[in-house]
Amino acid sequence: MVFDVYAERVGRLLSMMDREGLDGFFVLVVEGLNWESAYYLSGYRGSSAAFLVSRHGGVLITDGRYLAQARSQSPFEVEDQGGRSLNEALLDRIRRMGLRRVGFEADRIFHSTFLELHSHLGGSLVDCSRFMPELRRTKDRREADLIAEAxxxxxxxxxxxxxxxxxxxxxxxxASMLEQKIVSSGAEGGWGSHSFIVASGPRSALPHGVPTDRVLCQGEWFTVDFGARYQGYVCDVTRNVAVGSLDPWARDVYQVLVAAQDQAVRALMEGERQASQVDQAARRVIQEAGMGDLFSHGLGHGLGLEVHEAPRVSSRSQDVLAPGDVITVEPGIYLEGKGGLRVEDDYLISSQGVECLSSPLPREMFVIR
Incomplete structure (x- = not known):
């Protein structure tokens, strides 16, 4: 990625800061947590840093382990925290720059970190947790292409x-074989934040059933919810696999789910942008099939650098979908004691329409023998 994109993103952040009357904003990366926001703004992907933005520009503060990496990955000034803690180095830079009102992500830092920073900055700290989700929500063409490549x-x-x-x-x-094949095919790995979902037989009724030592048995099916990370960006796909032969109930449920997904995509293509209405379009198909009570979660979510990002696509969502949103559409039906299925694909909403980024994987009920 050319460095110009980071300047553009910081420029959008500065506009948000102006609206809130801020003269500074920072993101923290501690033990790898929250690397996504630092990467989005600065290009840096190390596991420890503070990225501070002001009208003077951006400065990336990190320790000796990452200085060379930071200078190669980011166009911004890089400061060595030296013998200071990351918090001490950040506080020192804020003081030296004379920043009076500084935004931060309250939902992305430890409570102990907040207490330390607040004890020195007091009321000048302003929670701006919504900034990064809003910035990262709109994907450009390159981001969408990275998700498509994943x-x-x-x-x-x-x-x-x-x-x-x-x-x-x-x-x-x-699950292990699948992740190994994903890596050998060119990805960084799976999601990284959590394991794939592989749930067979009655366990497939668990929407988030993590893999166990349960054997894949003849006459059953299993649901696989998985993804890859490529140059930072992830995809999120779900398919179902019959073992030996396809159960008639599973076949019928699968057909309902495909119809529900198609209806949701049709609503998007016809210009529907209320997330709750897109959810309802899919949910209506499942209800008409007499299975409405078995669809127990929202229709989808945004994704990008993280598996779950803004916007939310559910019956309770207040989000209005917009060009640049990449969302999943994943209707599911789950019957406790029997099993469940889900069909999930990733879609880019653009001014030209709706594009399925996960189209290389056929949408069918697979069979192994």
Missing amino acids: ARICADAFLETLSLASPGMTEREF
């Missing part, structure tokens, strides 16, 4: 994994 890698890896899978292997073995 999805292409996932498609290749999933199909290869299916060709090697067989009844008798465990959920955990399938």
Whole structure:
């Protein structure tokens, strides 16, 4: 990525700061937590840093382990925190720059960190937790292409994994093989923040069923919710796999889910932008099939540098979808004691329409024998 994009993003951040009467804003990365926002603004992907933005520009503060990395990845000034803690170095820079009203992400720092910073800055700290979700929500073409490339890698890896899978292997073995294939196909890895969902038989009724040592059995099916990270960006896809033969109930449920997903996408293509109405378009199909009570979660969510980002697509969402949003559309039906299925794909909303970024992976009920 050319460095100009970071200047543009910091420029948008400065406009938000002006509206709030701020003369400074910082993001903290501690033990790798919150690297996404620092990367988005500065290009830096290390596991410890503070990125401070003001009218004077941006400054990236980190320690000796990351100085060379920071200077190669970011166009902004890099400051060595030296023998100081990260908090001490940040506070010192804020004082030297004379910043009086400084925004921060209250929902992205430890309470102990807040107490230390507040004890020195007091009322000059302003919670601006909404800034980064708002900035990161709108994806440019390059970001969408990175998500699409992650999805292409996932498609290749999933199909290869299916060709090697067989009844008798465990959920955990399938998940491990899939992630290994994703890495060998060119991705950084899976999501990183949590494991894939691989849930078989009655366990497939668990929307977030993490892999176990349960064996994939003949006559059952399993649901796989997975993704890849490519140059920082992730995809999020769900497919279902029959073992040996396709259960008639699962076949019927799958057809309902495909119709529900199609209806939601149709609503998007026709210009519907109220997230709650898009959710309702899919939910109505499931309700008409007599399974409305079995769709227990929202229709989707935004994604980008994280698996779950703004906006939310659910019956309670107040979000209005807009060009640049990348969202999942993932209707699911779950019957406790029997099992469940989900169909999930990733879509870019643009001024030209709606684009499925995960289209390389066929939307079908797969079978292993």
